[in-house]
Amino acid sequence: MKHSFTFFPLLLLLTLFSVSFSAIEARSLLACNPQEELTGNLDFCKASLPIHVRVRDLIGRLTLQEKITLLVNNASAVPRLGIQSYEWWSEALHGVSNVGPGVKFGGAFPAATSFPQVITTAAAFNESLWEKIGEVVSDEARAMYNEGTAGLTYWSPNVNILRDPRWGRGQETPGEDPLLASKYAARYVQGLQGNDAGDKLKVAACCKHYTAYDLDNWNRVDRLHFNARVSKQDLEDTYNVPFEACVLEGKVASIMCSYNQVNGKPTCVDPNLLKGIVRGEWHLNGYIVSDCDSVQVLYEKQHYTASPEEAAADSIKAGLDLDCGNFLAVHTEQAVRRGLLSEVDVNNALANTIAVQMRLGMFDGERSAHPFEHLGSKDVCSPAHQQLALEAARQGIVLLKNRGSSLPLSTKSHQTVAVIGPNSDVTATMIGNYAGVACGYTSPLQGIGRYAKTIHRVGCDNVACNGVQGFEDAEAAARQADATILVMGLDQSIEAESRDRLGLLLPGYQQELVSRVSKASKGPTVLVLMSGGPIDVSFAKFDPQISAILWAGYPGQAGGAAIADVLFGTTNPGGRLPMTWYPEGYVARLPMTIMDMRANPFKGYPGRTYRFYKGPVVFPFGYGLSYTKFNLGLAHAPKDVSVTVPHASLHALKNSSMISNGVKIKNTNCDELIIPIHIDVKNTGTLHGSFSLLLFSTPPPGMWFTNKQLIGFEKVNVAAGSMQQVKIDVQVCKHLSVVDKNGIRKIPMGEHKLQIGDLEHSISVQASLEDINPARP
Numbered sequence: 001m002k003h004s005f006t007f008f009p010l011l012l013l014l015t016l017f018s019v020s021f022s023a024i025e026a027r028s029l030l031a032c033n034p035q036e037e038l039t040g041n042l043d044f045c046k047a048s049l050p051i052h053v054r055v056r057d058l059i060g061r062l063t064l065q066e067k068i069t070l071l072v073n074n075a076s077a078v079p080r081l082g083i084q085s086y087e088w089w090s091e092a093l094h095g096v097s098n099v100g101p102g103v104k105f106g107g108a109f110p111a112a113t114s115f116p117q118v119i120t121t122a123a124a125f126n127e128s129l130w131e132k133i134g135e136v137v138s139d140e141a142r143a144m145y146n147e148g149t150a151g152l153t154y155w156s157p158n159v160n161i162l163r164d165p166r167w168g169r170g171q172e173t174p175g176e177d178p179l180l181a182s183k184y185a186a187r188y189v190q191g192l193q194g195n196d197a198g199d200k201l202k203v204a205a206c207c208k209h210y211t212a213y214d215l216d217n218w219n220r221v222d223r224l225h226f227n228a229r230v231s232k233q234d235l236e237d238t239y240n241v242p243f244e245a246c247v248l249e250g251k252v253a254s255i256m257c258s259y260n261q262v263n264g265k266p267t268c269v270d271p272n273l274l275k276g277i278v279r280g281e282w283h284l285n286g287y288i289v290s291d292c293d294s295v296q297v298l299y300e301k302q303h304y305t306a307s308p309e310e311a312a313a314d315s316i317k318a319g320l321d322l323d324c325g326n327f328l329a330v331h332t333e334q335a336v337r338r339g340l341l342s343e344v345d346v347n348n349a350l351a352n353t354i355a356v357q358m359r360l361g362m363f364d365g366e367r368s369a370h371p372f373e374h375l376g377s378k379d380v381c382s383p384a385h386q387q388l389a390l391e392a393a394r395q396g397i398v399l400l401k402n403r404g405s406s407l408p409l410s411t412k413s414h415q416t417v418a419v420i421g422p423n424s425d426v427t428a429t430m431i432g433n434y435a436g437v438a439c440g441y442t443s444p445l446q447g448i449g450r451y452a453k454t455i456h457r458v459g460c461d462n463v464a465c466n467g468v469q470g471f472e473d474a475e476a477a478a479r480q481a482d483a484t485i486l487v488m489g490l491d492q493s494i495e496a497e498s499r500d501r502l503g504l505l506l507p508g509y510q511q512e513l514v515s516r517v518s519k520a521s522k523g524p525t526v527l528v529l530m531s532g533g534p535i536d537v538s539f540a541k542f543d544p545q546i547s548a549i550l551w552a553g554y555p556g557q558a559g560g561a562a563i564a565d566v567l568f569g570t571t572n573p574g575g576r577l578p579m580t581w582y583p584e585g586y587v588a589r590l591p592m593t594i595m596d597m598r599a600n601p602f603k604g605y606p607g608r609t610y611r612f613y614k615g616p617v618v619f620p621f622g623y624g625l626s627y628t629k630f631n632l633g634l635a636h637a638p639k640d641v642s643v644t645v646p647h648a649s650l651h652a653l654k655n656s657s658m659i660s661n662g663v664k665i666k667n668t669n670c671d672e673l674i675i676p677i678h679i680d681v682k683n684t685g686t687l688h689g690s691f692s693l694l695l696f697s698t699p700p701p702g703m704w705f706t707n708k709q710l711i712g713f714e715k716v717n718v719a720a721g722s723m724q725q726v727k728i729d730v731q732v733c734k735h736l737s738v739v740d741k742n743g744i745r746k747i748p749m750g751e752h753k754l755q756i757g758d759l760e761h762s763i764s765v766q767a768s769l770e771d772i773n774p775a776r777p
């Protein structure tokens, strides 16, 4: 989604009339204003009635023309029913954002808390943090809505799997692993939507972009034309997994379909993907929205339908409820006249969108009764919210190298620090894309300046680093200082929406700057990387002159403070990489357009992500060091588990090849089976630290070809010298299953090898016959 809107005239108006204008705006209601005699007390306004009754009442009052104006993001007003216009498109990927037209900063709301970019927050591997951020973001969103400067429908999060390291939008996602992405998605959505409100919504989240969308613009292939060829196995096993978790666990109120085609069909007109899977299998309670202008795109750019009316009709009939764009407002009436679509189809779409508005309380009349009415400008950018942004950055930073414990630095022996590099004093770079206006920034230079005297040289003016003019100055600074920090990496000029990378190396002469400065440096040299996608920094990993490497992702408004806290040891880093860091040679071996997750040795295709790729890496998925030492011990873990299979599969059971192909999870009782794994985490060092325990499993060999997969994780704080026991519940159906070539989820029989750090443990899964004569009460 990206459109450029000009808010200038509106901003001017707000400034000129801010006092009287905001007072009026604050009190304007979407609908059901009790002061309006004719419209304020219609049945659809009665909060005491069930929502489906109110929805039916409202739809029954609308003309076809009125209905059609409600099918688009800038939904029109229906003045005769007392309904105001509503802008559906707001964004809140990692803070309330003004990328969508529904949010306007200014007046009492000049800014909102800008949390780290999602890839960084994912690196924290801390579920309660993700939910907490969602709660804070929705507090700020509600506060802005109360004053008429934001909507309540947020088209976040982006939960596409980070399949290829070059993807420009990888930064927006929780990384390459389906379980990690699922847990992130569910918890962030729960935080945004509010957990305790039953069917009511604090704000409505939206998981996007469904599905197999993870190519923006690579080698002249762009997302508006790309046809993703995806196997049933990969769809079920990888691409759809986070979306399913959004709906089933997060209870998300919306799903957005994507620009790309999947196997020759644009996702927004695919009845199997929308009505079949999202509504039929997962039972979405909410609405399906298009990516912006994607209905128009499938007609005009993909030429998928012969006429615009067919594009309108086919998408609505496939299950689309709302168009981000104007296409449905223009073409739906004619589609109905031509008989391509019935008014009932339009009603069904509206029922899904209006029900969400009602769950948000937008048709409940007087605001004073609403649970979030008290939120106002004091709740946006509050000290506690800004503190959480700092805390999130601290939790997400990953220590990748620490030669001879050169970190943390000490304020005694490192009193003068050279701070070098194109990202050393950046602000907006730290919040990445889909950001808003930050409450304020602490750049790395400012953060480090709180601990030491700094000598600042950029070395290169920007991350493209096209020249070496500034290198000598940078070397001179490093010669004088007690320690040197190089803050390098990428920004939105290198990786962004509509901008995938071609390679994985640092851009321009950055690598040369790092090497030259590290040679000149009197004290230890630390390389700090800002980036969303992985960077091949093999040169720095192996260079003994470079003492340490930190990856900060895009660490948000307080990123520089968090980086400095880690450098000087007030924070002990505990982040872990949410994606594989591949060597540059890897991407030469696979076009970005090939979606296959599994390796194909016959074609020289290496496979994707740690689950299927076995070649060399710069840093593996889940990697991350600490300033303290942890020892793990297996306290308790079952050795075998038996899943029942129905009598009918008796002969299959006797057939060993069928057993080694696994048993369909639908045919077993594995849903009820939970294996608790207890692990002791001992901090044997001298510093307090947090440890993310990652539990992987390698299934018995079979047609799934899975190296290993993450099946659970838990983060704990452990004081120096003490021990914590962690329990991870392995759900047999969900976590020990694999997906076969036909997209069927199965439990393979035999040894599943669990791995937690350097611990290994095997669980033997056996099949037993279902009791055909269960004891009756």
Ligand SMILES: *[C@@H]1O[C@H](CO)[C@@H](O)[C@H](O)[C@H]1NC(C)=O
Binding pocket: 074, 075, 076, 077, 085, 326
């Ligand atoms: C919605 O947007 C379209 C074009 O972007 C415009 O023609 C139309 O007037 C807008 N409708 C409203 C209600 O603002």
Ligand SMILES: *[C@@H]1O[C@H](CO)[C@@H](O)[C@H](O)[C@H]1NC(C)=O
Binding pocket: 651, 655, 656, 657, 658
């Ligand atoms: C066992 O299963 C395989 C694969 O489905 C099949 O080819 C074979 O005939 C089966 N053997 C028996 C004894 O049922």
Ligand SMILES: *[C@@H]1O[C@H](CO)[C@@H](O)[C@H](O)[C@H]1NC(C)=O
Binding pocket: 126, 127, 128, 129, 132, 391, 395, 690, 691, 715, 716, 717
């Ligand atoms: C997880 O995040 C929450 C919220 O910031 C924090 O209170 C908790 O200490 C974190 N857990 C660990 C183990 O770091």
